[in-house]
Amino acid sequence: MKMQLIQPFISAADSVLATALQGPTTIGDLTMERDDYQRKGCAVRIAIHGEIEGRIILDMTPDTALRVAGALTGEEVEESEQLVAETVFELANMIIGNAVTLLNDQGYQFKVLPPEKHPDEKSAANKAETEETAIYFDTACGRIFLDISMRYNLRSRAEHVPALSD
Amino acid sequence: MKPFTPLTRKQDSQPVRYLVVDDSVFARKNLAKMINAFGGEVAGEAGDGCTAITEYARTKPDIVLMDITMPQMEGIEAVERIVRQHPDARIVMVSSVGYQDNILAALQKGARHFVQKPVKPDVLYEIIRYVLSDEDAQGHSQAPATVGEARS
Numbered sequence: 492m493k494m495q496l497i498q499p500f501i502s503a504a505d506s507v508l509a510t511a512l513q514g515p516t517t518i519g520d521l522t523m524e525r526d527d528y529q530r531k532g533c534a535v536r537i538a539i540h541g542e543i544e545g546r547i548i549l550d551m552t553p554d555t556a557l558r559v560a561g562a563l564t565g566e567e568v569e570e571s572e573q574l575v576a577e578t579v580f581e582l583a584n585m586i587i588g589n590a591v592t593l594l595n596d597q598g599y600q601f602k603v604l605p606p607e608k609h610p611d612e613k614s615a616a617n618k619a620e621t622e623e624t625a626i627y628f629d630t631a632c633g634r635i636f637l638d639i640s641m642r643y644n645l646r647s648r649a650e651h652v653p654a655l656s657d
Numbered sequence: 658m659k660p661f662t663p664l665t666r667k668q669d670s671q672p673v674r675y676l677v678v679d680d681s682v683f684a685r686k687n688l689a690k691m692i693n694a695f696g697g698e699v700a701g702e703a704g705d706g707c708t709a710i711t712e713y714a715r716t717k718p719d720i721v722l723m724d725i726t727m728p729q730m731e732g733i734e735a736v737e738r739i740v741r742q743h744p745d746a747r748i749v750m751v752s753s754v755g756y757q758d759n760i761l762a763a764l765q766k767g768a769r770h771f772v773q774k775p776v777k778p779d780v781l782y783e784i785i786r787y788v789l790s791d792e793d794a795q796g797h798s799q800a801p802a803t804v805g806e807a808r809s
Contacts, residue, residue: 511775581683588753595756
């Protein structure tokens, strides 16, 4: 997988987490995965279609999500499944939105589908042409996982980019 | 959150009234907290563009904080419709998606400014202060460089 496609998501996550959680973040090791994604807790999946396509999963334990919710709202929060889910959705939206901004300003055209809860313990098998890049961020609220599977859609890109002439 | 000098309406020194439009309850709550810190009050809330239009007509807010990506009707279309009916509407876009095309589209439809999520309270405060200012049309007040700051 091209680092140009991954880097905007890592940069966006680092920036958003530092700003939203108002504390330092440490970026963990980046690993290339071939196995199906193993959900850690509450995971949200966002799909992208266009000149680049794939999906991003943001994942964290319910305890971490509650601490994130507390940091985002600046107040004590009561434990609830809905709050946990909404926290992960909101954080995913901010990270993906910021990454999309970076990629779009680089000239890529694509559509971001609405986030959905990652339903299974494992992601659907789609490993024919893609591999996953997994990374985590250690924050004051706990560890937050990001799993990126992305590739260029050359056919779509060719439809939008005029052919170069000699 | 650090204390801010309260922002008031120039005509009657009353608290600034806001309409907060975002499909995320979480985001609305977060913005409401900032509004409170700015000395303002939430006049209404909406979770989509359609509701924003009716809520604007009902509440006549001083400032609208408008998300872009929402169900039913997106924020940019809602801006266009609100400004068509209420040319004096002061709308600030608040979105995590802040690429140039999106910002330009919102400004062309009548939005006054743009803030990228996650929102920094001091950035939003400066933008609201600027948008509320009557001096901006006369060029006496300097616009905050919000897009760049918000992205940094």
